[in-house]
Amino acid sequence: MNNIRKLTYEILEIGNKQHMLGRVIDIFLIALISLNVLFVILETLPSISADNHLWFHRFEVFSVLVFTLEYIARVWSAVEDDERNHHQPFWGRIRYMLTPMALIDLIVILPFYLSMVITGIDLRFMRVLRLLRVFKLTRYSSSMSLLLQVLHRESRSISAALFVLFMLIIVASSLIYFAEHKAQPDVFSSIPAAMWWSIVTMTTVGYGDVIPITAMGKIMASIISIMSLGIVALPAGLLASGFSEALRQRRRTYEKMVNLAIQDGVVDSVEDKALNQMRKALGISKEDAAHILHSNLDQKLEQDMQHDLAQLRKEIDAVLHDHCPHCNHAVKWLERRAR
Structure with missing residues (x-):
């Protein structure tokens, strides 16, 4: 049972795609999520919705069943996550269920089941929550994951900026209300009404x-x-700065892995595969990755050459004691070529 649970975690967890089945399931879920968002949009067109209402409903039932099985499987296999320390059978799964992505997984299927259980209340407004399924694509997009990472890292700064902005809106609304209320009592009837003009x-x-x-x-x-x-x-400036810093950090991470791979001066097939997987996970383009690899290789070769020349100088000095001007001239020529 533990082996099956571990296999389920490895298949569903993005970034750990050693299994062909995992890649197939990823492609299937990405296509299903994209179709769900498209169908929600098409349902708002009366001409299409009226003729295909039954097909829309069947597709919705199928999608909810798939997303429900996915959610249950993720919760069940969450205890295999070593990084987040979800090893406790009960509390580990509870902690996983409270993560942002798990909450999104739950919210996108919840309206369907609530509409089956609660019959006395009109829950059609909750159908808009189905559009949140687009956020499930965050698991499969390095760009979306980068956005969430930047928002989390810059949350304090962005919160402070939004607080200042909110205070400025209140001040502006209050000032314009007292300045314009008598002249335009219908338009600036209250401070909350004046907030529209302020924004x-x-x-x-x-x-x-x-x-x-x-x-x-x-x-x-x-x-x-x-x-x-x-x-x-x-806030836009903070986000731009955060994106720039996150991209630089990803490049530094990739450069560190490249430096480890070229310690012996050669990148073999295993190292190349690992670098390619890291490149995809970090969202680095092939051109940038090739530039980083070649730059680090050139730097490594230059360092090795300088080291070899220094060793050669020491060996010549030790053996000949500076009695061979021709050898010294040759070493100096090599040093000039190396520069």
Whole structure:
């Protein structure tokens, strides 16, 4: 039973695809998730939904059954995860069920079962949760995993920036409300109503449906617009900086593995396969990987040559005691060629 559970974990866990069955299941799940998102979109078209309602329902039932089996299998085999220390049979599985990806797996199948159990409440609004199935693709996309990694790493900075932005929205809404309420009581009827104008103005969208007409209101709007330029752009800057740093860290990780592989000066077939798997897992292009490999090989060859020349100089000095000018001239020529 333990062997079957370990095999199930290795097949379902992305990044550990030593089994052909695992790669086939990955492709099948990616296709099924993509079709689910497409069908949810097509269902909103009355002309298509009316004629194919039965097929849509059958596909939904099939998808939910597949995703349910996948979820149960992931929870059952979660105790085989050495990195996350889920070895305890009960609490290990509970910890896994509380991870973000496991929660997404649960949420995307939950509306279907709730609609079968709860009949007195209209749960059609929960059908929109099926679109969350697109987030299941995060397991199979290095770009999406990189985004989640950056969001997690920069969560404190982004939270601080969003808090400052939220405070600025409240201040801007309050100021414009007191400046424009008497002149436009219907438009700026309250501070919450004025928040729509604040958000549209601070994000530089400017729909023009709500505008200040008083002199004080226009002055406030000008000040708020200028102040908000940097504040609104701050989260985007943090994300861009986080992406850049994450990409540099991935390149450094790949470079370290390349340095280990070229210690003997040659990259054999086993090392090449391992480097290729690491490249795919880190989301590094073939061109970048080839550039890193060649740069490190050239650096390794140069270091080896300098080391060999230094050893040669020591051997010549020890044997000839500087009595052979021709040998010294030859060594100096090699040193100049090496530079």
